[in-house]
Amino acid sequence: MQPIPFNRPLVLETAFDYLRQTVAAGHLSGDGPFTHRCHALLEELLGAPRVLLTTSGTHALELAALLLEVQPGDEVIVPAFTFVSTINAFVLRGARPVFIDIRPDTLNLDERQLEERITARTKAIVPVHYAGVGCEMDAINEIAARHGIAVVEDNAHGLLGRFRGQPLGTFGRLAALSFHETKNFSCGEGGALILNEPADAARAEVLREKGTNRAQFFRGQADKYTWLDVGSSFLPSDVLAALLLSQLEARDHLQQRRRQIWQRYASQLRDWAEENGVSLPVVPAYCEQPWHMFYLLLPSPADQPALLEHLRQEQIMAVFHYLPLHLSRMGRRFGGRVGDYPVTEDVTQRLVRLPFYSGLGEDDQARIIESVRCFRSGRRLQPAARKWRASA
């Protein structure tokens, strides 16, 4: 019996052609022909004025923090249930994290608690579209606009998702994408910053190029390039852009496969879920999801390690997800305490993500579904699993 990994990186045939082309052309540094093609395609897909590839989703968020001139003492609001980079990018500039709990249905930032978290020092709100299901962007943008606060979407999961028909990543002043190996489209490590206000584009280009106008120089718009601003090096090699382009161009096919995988999980686990008190992902009718992940919310915390162990014995690598940020060592340093964000603390102990990748075959998925269906909630906690929970 072959183990089924949680994720398997995708490499398409076209990737080899593109990689050969880029290496043969000798443009290995950033902002080469493949990078420009990725920029143009993403701008077209999103209808965004400017998109810039970065070396990671984390770096896209760091570039956003630089652009917003986040200063020590500023506050940035993020859900307590997210990846570290959502807040770390701002903490790196001296910001203080202000966490907010998530909605029990979509597991997105609970916009009903947003206004009470805002102070005179709030610099940005960073909603995360969990699993690519849109946050309540009308409410979030309305509150942000009323207080004059920037919105930066962490859209690492949500490329090609939509909220009320509008692409995710086009609601905030800025938005970050990730092309990490675990995302729908990837080049191993990579990301992009979406600039929805044309006025930000020129400066973002400079900050991304070590604080210089090198990009302008290469377009023939300046006769020398020089140091203009703060900045760092956020450009990925054109080799990575070639890899990314091969996947972005195959998006219809890849998304269709992911949709089938998601829908198979949902339809074939629905009755089992109901019998066992398990919740399946909630996707509101006005949210188009990009089929990024499939998760189960089990009835009790003891079920999480029990199901993970049950699947591991079948050589199926399911995983849990984010540990609450406010209870991490860094989060506690900023004052986080048990009980602060009850929905986050509850969900983190009950959520299990099933293997999900574009190349997941029907036979393997049938094996996963069959194994899950053999599981009954309320099993005794395994000793090894108990140890994990104590250290979490």
Ligand SMILES: *Cc1c(COP(=O)(O)O)cnc(C)c1O
């Ligand atoms: C993947 C991810 C990121 C960015 O990850 P990188 O590995 O830096 O590309 C940021 N936020 C969330 C929610 C993510 O899932």
